[in-house]
Amino acid sequence: MSYLISDKYKEWEALCDKRFQRLKQNEEKLNRFFIDLYNITDELDPKVDDADITVRRAELTREIKSLISYAVGCIFGRYSVDREGLCFAGGEWESSAYKTIIPCADNIMPVNDWEHGLTAAVIDFMEKVYGGDTIEENLDFIAAALGDASDSRKVIHDYLQKSFFADHAKIYRNRPIYWQFSSGKKGAFRAIMYILRYDDELLSVLENNYALPYFAELKSKLLKLNEEYSKAVGNDKARLRRDISRMQTLILEMESFINKLHLMAEKHIKLDLDDGVKANYEKLKDILV
Numbered sequence: 001m002s003y004l005i006s007d008k009y010k011e012w013e014a015l016c017d018k019r020f021q022r023l024k025q026n027e028e029k030l031n032r033f034f035i036d037l038y039n040i041t042d043e044l045d046p047k048v049d050d051a052d053i054t055v056r057r058a059e060l061t062r063e064i065k066s067l068i069s070y071a072v073g074c075i076f077g078r079y080s081v082d083r084e085g086l087c088f089a090g091g092e093w094e095s096s097a098y099k100t101i102i103p104c105a106d107n108i109m110p111v112n113d114w115e116h117g118l119t120a121a122v123i124d125f126m127e128k129v130y131g132g133d134t135i136e137e138n139l140d141f142i143a144a145a146l147g148d149a150s151d152s153r154k155v156i157h158d159y160l161q162k163s164f165f166a167d168h169a170k171i172y173r174n175r176p177i178y179w180q181f182s183s184g185k186k187g188a189f190r191a192i193m194y195i196l197r198y199d200d201e202l203l204s205v206l207e208n209n210y211a212l213p214y215f216a217e218l219k220s221k222l223l224k225l226n227e228e229y230s231k232a233v234g235n236d237k238a239r240l241r242r243d244i245s246r247m248q249t250l251i252l253e254m255e256s257f258i259n260k261l262h263l264m265a266e267k268h269i270k271l272d273l274d275d276g277v278k279a280n281y282e283k284l285k286d287i288l289v
Helices: 005-037 058-074 119-129 136-147 152-162 164-171 202-231 236-264 277-287
Strands: 177-182 191-193
Touching: 005 058, 005 119, 005 136, 058 119, 058 136, 058 152, 058 164, 058 191, 119 136, 119 152, 136 152, 152 164, 164 177, 177 277, 191 202, 202 236, 236 277
Parallel strands: none
Antiparallel strands: 177 191
């Protein structure tokens, strides 16, 4: 059976509003009780401003970002749609806990290409959890909530690539549980991992299975651009010149990143989670955001 996320949001919005109004009414009832008790009717108003109610109402963009964050959590195995609460936060891994969404095997999700990696996995999550019949409507709804419904897959990809980690780090007060590898300011390469699944072989996997193949892909694209440039004329030649310059910049950034990654992978760096996120982050900071 397929579901519309928009319908689920309306249900959640109604539930939040009902809870909000009930709490407001209870607080105003208490206020009236104490005002009457102390005979100060002329001095105080029992009414409570909405801004003073501690239970928050539903807010579409925030809730959609939370849904995406939950999807990422399921993709890394922190959560499972088949089990309530935290599923893995260290300790023994239970494969039997994951049936609907199988977590990524190597704890790495690249975010450069929307057809592969994290974006594709999030879209797959939406299809498996909410159904294939409603996938396009659901992706459009998510994209609109993120601020742009023009091309839903691209909008979702742009959010995951450019904003997801920043939102996540803010929520966790700069103590993130998902860490983002980055080649540098130009964003030639990015990938995300779940810190509680990290082991000292992960950097080697990142280098050999993701960074090096992507580096080769960039060089192949540069070669193709150079071939097109040699045959182009006029405006096409100028456009290709800009594309070639940009690709060369990405390749240089990627080359520097791989050199740093290789040296760190050789060290088999271990993390001690008892030391806290900040101390461990320092050990890998040269290849992280």
